[in-house]
């Protein structure tokens with residue numbers, strides 16, 4: 001692929017940081033952003049990389065100024081990767097309204113605000129561009145105690161699925177790509193925020209989730225390999241070479257397994273209950 005200029009949010013650690021290295025080492029230009037610039041100063045020394053301070057929860061006006069400035073770094077941007085995010089955990093009745101709003105401010109509104117800023121720019125360039133968002137297998141499958149987190153990812157999946165259709169029908173050369181990882185070893189665990197309120201009656205489900213994550217920490221994929229697959233999907237390289245990359249792409253076989261398991265069960269239920277649903281069809 002010709003040299004691309006890629007703008008990535010949340011590059012201080014995990015997928016974001018590894019993706020910067022993946023893309024830069026393949027000869028593409030990267031604008032790596034982080035809310036705390038001191039965490040990515042080392043990236044400024046990497047060939048093909050420029051850094052910028054960006055907190056995705058900033059005002060739309062400030063985000064726009066940052067994007068306008070970033071376009072001048074290499075004269076254009078071809079690909080946006082919405083990667084920044086964190087996980088709020090707790091049970092439904094434990095979350096405060098503020099905790100839920102903060103979770104949505106970062107994972108959902110930060111992502112869509114930035115996308116809305118990029119869309120008119122990408123339309124104006126009239127060249128192929130990509131809007132990519134790191135969602136999660138939790139964008140299709142819910143897990144107990146992750147209700148707030150997966151809700152942000154479900155919401156993103158819905159919004160971007162609609163955007164994908166809007167762009168295709170309008171024949172605009174902008175591709176949407178949802179990258180849906182399973183469990184990977186990044187700083188996501190260390191950055192988890194827990195609901196302040198604790199209701200002791202939910203301890204059994206928390207114990208079950210803790211047991212699951214003990215295994216996930218051991219089995220979770222390497223974020224460097226996850227980022228390699230993300231770069232392949234963005235650039236049409238590796239397994240993606242010569243293929244039409246789908247809108248929603250699982251990364252990690254747990255993402256494939258959990259999602260297929262849910263869809264297979266739902267397919268059976270929907271087929272079995274078709275007679276019930278169709279009773280309401282007009283005759």
Ligand SMILES: NC(=O)c1ccc[n+]([C@@H]2O[C@H](COP(=O)([O-])OP(=O)(O)OC[C@H]3O[C@@H](n4cnc5c(N)ncnc54)[C@H](OP(=O)(O)O)[C@@H]3O)[C@@H](O)[C@H]2O)c1
Pocket residue numbers: 009010011012013014015016034035036039054055056057083084085086087106110134135136137180181182183184185186187188189191223
């Ligand atoms: N790891 C997994 O198993 C997994 C699975 C599915 C999906 N994901 C998704 O992958 C994406 C990257 O996460 P990760 O796993 O690589 O975790 P990570 O290592 O914790 O990276 C998250 C990044 O997001 C940044 N961030 C958080 N809030 C921000 C804000 N308001 N503005 C700008 N940046 C912000 C963090 O910056 P700071 O250093 O400043 O906090 C950090 O750079 C997230 O969207 C996450 O939901 C991860």
